[in-house]
Amino acid sequence: MKFDRLRNDMVEKQIEARGITDPNVLAAMRKVPRHLFVSEALMDQAYSDFPLPIGEQQTISQPYIVAEMTQALQLTKDDRVLEIGTGSGYQAAILAQIAFRVYTIERIHSLYVKARKLFDQLGYHNIVTRYSDGTSGWRDESPFDAIIVTAGAPEIPAVLVNQLAVGGRMVIPVGNQYSQDLVRLVRDERGIHQVNLGGCRFVKLIGEHGWREP
Numbered sequence: 001m002k003f004d005r006l007r008n009d010m011v012e013k014q015i016e017a018r019g020i021t022d023p024n025v026l027a028a029m030r031k032v033p034r035h036l037f038v039s040e041a042l043m044d045q046a047y048s049d050f051p052l053p054i055g056e057q058q059t060i061s062q063p064y065i066v067a068e069m070t071q072a073l074q075l076t077k078d079d080r081v082l083e084i085g086t087g088s089g090y091q092a093a094i095l096a097q098i099a100f101r102v103y104t105i106e107r108i109h110s111l112y113v114k115a116r117k118l119f120d121q122l123g124y125h126n127i128v129t130r131y132s133d134g135t136s137g138w139r140d141e142s143p144f145d146a147i148i149v150t151a152g153a154p155e156i157p158a159v160l161v162n163q164l165a166v167g168g169r170m171v172i173p174v175g176n177q178y179s180q181d182l183v184r185l186v187r188d189e190r191g192i193h194q195v196n197l198g199g200c201r202f203v204k205l206i207g208e209h210g211w212r213e214p
């Protein structure tokens with residue numbers, strides 16, 4: 001099938017070629033039908049090396065950044081993961097291939113409804129969705145083994161860091177509204193350790209512990 005071929009090419013030329021090695025990440029990206037997470041008009045571009053619009057002025061991230069962020073989480077099959085920014089649902093679907101359960105929060109109602117419907121249609125039964133401001137996390141389900149924020153924050157929300165388990169990993173873009181650094185945090189018994197994975201560009205994380213409402 002055309003999309004299977006495009007998907008395999010994407011993994012080989014955009015993901016493996018740029019140094020992603022986690023076999024779980026590569027397998028997930030070979031499996032999830034990314035073209036079903038965009039509108040029909042954009043399906044032919046779904047496996048290209050750039051982000052695409054998903055409506056409401058939001059985007060589905062470039063395939064490579066999805067792979068890089070997922071690899072940085074070092075997921076195992078028993079992990080419970082929190083995602084802030086469901087968007088199209090594609091990143092959550094990738095996480096759900098690898099981890100035990102994914103909790104994903106979206107603040108735009110139409111995107112939340114669309115993603116939930118798609119998860120049900122595609123049989124992603126280990127994805128739990130929520131419509132709310134994700135900058136406060138999901139306290140009732142915490143602590144999480146991994147937290148991924150897929151929108152750019154002005155700073156790292158302490159409330160999210162507090163919902164990481166000991167041994168937990170978090171990735172979050174932090175910076176101004178035009179460019180951010182992708183930051184990886186690890187929590188261990190001694191505290192929080194942080195490394196910068198490099199530059200990136202995301203739409204804004206809007207909410208109580210993010211950017212103010214426009």
Ligand code: SAM
Nearest residue numbers: 060085087088090091106107134150205206207
């Ligand atoms: N992970 C998504 C995907 O795979 O398509 C891409 C996410 S898109 C770059 C960022 C998303 O974060 C948007 O859908 C936006 O509405 C959402 N967002 C921004 N601030 C948020 C918040 N405080 N809580 C939940 N979602 C938020």
